[in-house]
Amino acid sequence: MKKAKWLKILLTVIYVIGVGCNLYLLLTMCLHPNHVEDPAAMLPMTDFEWAFVMMAIGFLPMAASALATVWVYDLKQTRHPRRNSVLILIPAIIDAIPFVFMVGLVIVMIAEACLEILGILH
Numbered sequence: 001m002k003k004a005k006w007l008k009i010l011l012t013v014i015y016v017i018g019v020g021c022n023l024y025l026l027l028t029m030c031l032h033p034n035h036v037e038d039p040a041a042m043l044p045m046t047d048f049e050w051a052f053v054m055m056a057i058g059f060l061p062m063a064a065s066a067l068a069t070v071w072v073y074d075l076k077q078t079r080h081p082r083r084n085s086v087l088i089l090i091p092a093i094i095d096a097i098p099f100v101f102m103v104g105l106v107i108v109m110i111a112e113a114c115l116e117i118l119g120i121l122h
Contacts, residue, residue, distance in 0.1 A: 015069045021054075022055070022091045026094070029048050032047040034046055034048075035047045055099075059099035
């Protein structure tokens with residue numbers, strides 16, 4: 001099946017924007033870890049924490065964009081399809097790390113609350 005040229009262009013632009021956001025957030029995490037934008041806020045966050053949360057939120061759109069890019073470019077016809085697929089999926093894999101951490105944290109907090117209600121944890 002021949003993919004439409006406009007679909008390739010659209011998905012490539014979305015993917016490149018996502019990769020740019022990933023690079024920005026990674027640089028923010030590396031270069032400004034202790035800077036607090038608004039110390040008077042109810043929950044002040046450092047730049048590292050803010051970037052970590054934004055990467056977790058951006059995981060699902062980035063994964064969808066990467067998978068769509070792999071699909072639209074039909075990498076099975078290339079010389080190294082696995083390598084090319086992994087290279088395209090790397091930004092989504094990087095975003096998966098904060099996402100899995102935050103989902104795990106929520107599960108642990110729910111389990112802790114349930115154990116506390118049951119009187120097992122004091």
